[in-house]
Amino acid sequence: MTVSNPAQNILQYESTIWSTADLLRGCGIKESEWPSYMMPFFALVMIESRLIRMLDELKAELGEDAFNESEAEERIQLIEDEGQGYNVYIFEKDQTLKDICQNDKSFDVDFDAYLNGFDGETKALLGVEAYEGEKFLDIKGVIAKLKAKKVLFSYVKEWSSIDLKPFNNSDITTLEEHIKRRWADISADTAGEQYTPDDVIALIAEIIASKIEDSDRLLKIYDCTCGGGNLLFGVEDRIKAKVNRMTQTFGQDWNDALYALAKIESRFRVDSKIEHGNTLTDDKFYNDEFDVVIANPPYGVDWKGFYPDIKNDKTQRFQYLPSVSDGQLLFMQHLISKMNATGMGVVVHNGSTLFSGDAGSGESNIRKWMLDNDIVEAVIQLPTDEFFNTGIYTYLWVLNQNKPAARKDRVMLINASEKFKPLKKNKGSKRKEVDEASRLEIVDTLEKWVDNDYARVFDKEFFYFNKQAIMLTNVDEQGRTFADRLKEGQKSLKLNPVKLDNGERTLTEFTMLSPPDPELEEGIDKEKALGIYHELDIKPFISSLDYKEQRLVVITEKAQYSFDAEQETLIKEGLGKREALGCGKIVVKSSFKKGTKTKAERIEITVELTADYQKDYEIIPYRRDPEENQAAIEAFMSKYITKPFEYLENVVGVEINFNKVFYKPEQLRSVEEILDEISTLDKELKELEQSLSL
Structure with missing residues (x-):
């Protein structure tokens, strides 16, 4: 060589x-x-x-x-x-x-x-x-x-005139990485197309090397979105420099040109296999498992173009499907499926994979599945301005199928957002780098597995939460609800109104017998005129009736009903008596009915009084034990919910919130300090005024 x-x-x-x-x-x-x-x-x-x-x-x-x-x-x-x-x-x-x-x-x-x-x-x-x-x-x-x-x-x-013959494969790979980085500066159309910087590659390699022992067993490394191979081959070279292991690299990419560069590079490496194609729909290594998986998949790139293939995938890689607007968590699930029983991995993502999607969504369910199966060992927040064409925060997910006993069912968060050195000269959007000292410090923190000022270890359930759905029954100022007026099993009280009045217009005829005059309404079919005309005329009026925003009076033969917005209660008036019925709703509906042998075509209007129900959700901390979890939910409801309610479904969600864990409130200045500053400014202004008056 x-x-x-x-x-x-x-x-x-x-x-x-x-x-x-x-x-x-x-x-x-x-x-x-x-x-x-x-x-x-x-x-x-x-x-x-x-x-x-x-x-x-x-x-x-x-x-x-x-x-x-x-x-x-x-x-x-x-x-x-x-x-x-x-x-x-x-x-x-x-x-x-x-x-x-x-x-x-x-x-x-x-x-x-x-x-x-x-x-x-x-x-x-x-x-x-x-x-x-x-x-x-x-x-x-x-x-x-x-x-x-x-x-x-x-x-x-x-x-x-460019002669690279004097240099070995590793040298040429180094040059290739620098050239591809500069291409990434000018050719990436979106922040989703990321070239992985050398310092991030070095950090990933340091994390992996810290978990690998010298051995004569072959180490198989896989990158499912390998691009031009800079991450895959960069990690391989750095691992071999630190650990005595034979390595074999596997990669796949869909981009024609980048695949070709990686494939060419692979031919000059020992036992490297690079394939072309869409990893999510055409896994070229479907029968393989790996010791190490790495990837920096595209961010925020939609996958709706191959949704049917993903939905009907038979490999059982995809436990849940995220939003079609971002496929990052599809790649995550694919990579997990490729890890062998003792496999580990490091995957680069943006922040959306930590918290996007509500409880029960595909994203939340994927996170829950990962934590349920105890695959996540750590998540590391990198500094902003780390990549060449985006300034956003990025995160390293550290995956491990064989966590040590002390780390079972636990996850470490490392806030390495301040672990960097500013570059002397910016490279596109890249203004910072995780320097060697910072990399070693991050890896040391991960190895020690104890809390410090920028890292914390949590039981995995810390990231779970209950999204408890409830059906509230709204009450008036006196704590009354119309639901108390209904018999058991009864959902509403039907009224037989003779008149509806909203202060602008009244509706007194509920069965219209006279069709419109054909001479006035040209083009109307006489046979269908009755129903169509009045449906078009009445429905907009009915839909505009709002018993809260404007006064609506429902008049029956014995009484009239309305809603008192100030007291938030239904009112019944009749025979000189005014009665508050409790908080409820007036529901007015209209529907077109076809003619029968006994009845003509008509518009029917119905009016009902119902209780005022409102579906709501409460976010409640989660407990691992089901009985303790239910007790915590009930304690929360007892403390914070004052209205009558019924429990509906409870969905357990998962999110990882770095801001919540590492938030540091801004230190406010003391009143004395502020007053001193005001006094100083006031003195300076007076001196300035005096100098101007001279």
Whole structure:
């Protein structure tokens, strides 16, 4: 294996590679489009440098004689067995991209032959022959655009001067991460498309490494939204640097170009498998389980386009479905399903996965399912301004299928929002980084598992709550309710009104016998005129009757009924007597009735007096023991609910609220301090007035 020359810093090429965009800028290509032009050529020079290095290593190992023409077939087989790719120009003609760019006259033909000289998989990943369907890096499309702008030769020549051969795989991966980060700065259209910063990758790796022991057992690491592979491969490299373990990486991504970059990178790593496709609908590793799962799935990206596939999924990955507007918790459930019996994971999410959704919602039920099954070990709040294109808080969910006995049914919250160093120079929205000292402190806190000023351990039930539904019976000023007037089993008292009066209009006829005059109402069918006309006329009037907002009087043959808004009670008046019936409602309804043999078409109006019921919800702390929980609910009701009520359903919800746990009220200044400041300001104003009057 080639060792990097310490005198040469791989990151010196970052500015060189980025300078290729100067030519793109010069021919009017928008900055947001630069990544699509740069990605295929960056991949091209990465592949070429590694193939040249492989060739040099094989020559050193086997000798020059093994590469003469007579040994061509064996040589080709030997190289193909390496599984890192093949190119006719490099291995058979001993020519590189730089050689091809020496002659601008034959460049077009030679460059086309050079690209077609790659093996089939490399050509597919680069998009050399793509006509329909998956184009991956789409180098063919980029070439066509550059030709149209007459800058293809100049652009390729710029890239051909970049020589990465002296650097090993780890060095090139480091450079690739820096380049992809800068692409993320300018190409991410939404905050949901996140490139994971190096410092967050390092923190994730530190957490995982702290839980892994040296062993000869293979460590399988999986990222279900691996993108270009920076998180997956970055965690692998850092774990191997800290723990003596053989590793194998697995990743899947749906983005064509990022998948291609990750796939190319994987070919130069030992035992790495990267697949293309939508993890949620087409799990390429459906039969596999892993020791470590990691991911930084997209935030706030809807999944309604494949809702039927998710809803009908047969893998039993998805216990509950979150809102279609955000699929983060779908990825979370998928990752949990991929963990083996002793597996662990670290997943990056935004804050919505902690608290979105009410009790009984998909989001709340997913959180409850995770805590019920004791999978969550900790949640870590990271600083704001940590990512390149969003300033929001982000969170690391630490998952563990095999928690130590002391951590069973407990969860640690770590508020690491102040554990950072400001960057000397901002990188997009990224203004902070979790520096090494902070990372080690966070991991140490997680390992010690004791409370401190920024971390607390809770029984998991701390995050549960009862959402108890009740049906309140409203009462008037005297504590009376119309429900007391009703017989057992009776829900309302039906009235037979002869008149309804709301002060603006009265309605006295409940069976209308006269259809409208056809001469006045043109186009009305005489047979249907009666019902339709009066339905259109009466229904809006009925729906506008409001016994609370305006005075409504219901007059029957024996009495009249109304609602006294001041006393919040129904009033019955008749025979010179005024009686308060208790808090209740006047319900007026109208309906169209078809004609029968004995009755004509008509509008029927009904009036009922009912109790005033109101459905309400109370949020009550949860207790693990069912009897204790019910006792706590009853104690809460006894203390805070004064109206008559009935219990309805109780739904247990789960939310994780960092603000509630770590809230620090602002320290108010003393009255003396404020008065002293006012006195000082008053003195300064007087002195200023005196100076102005001179």
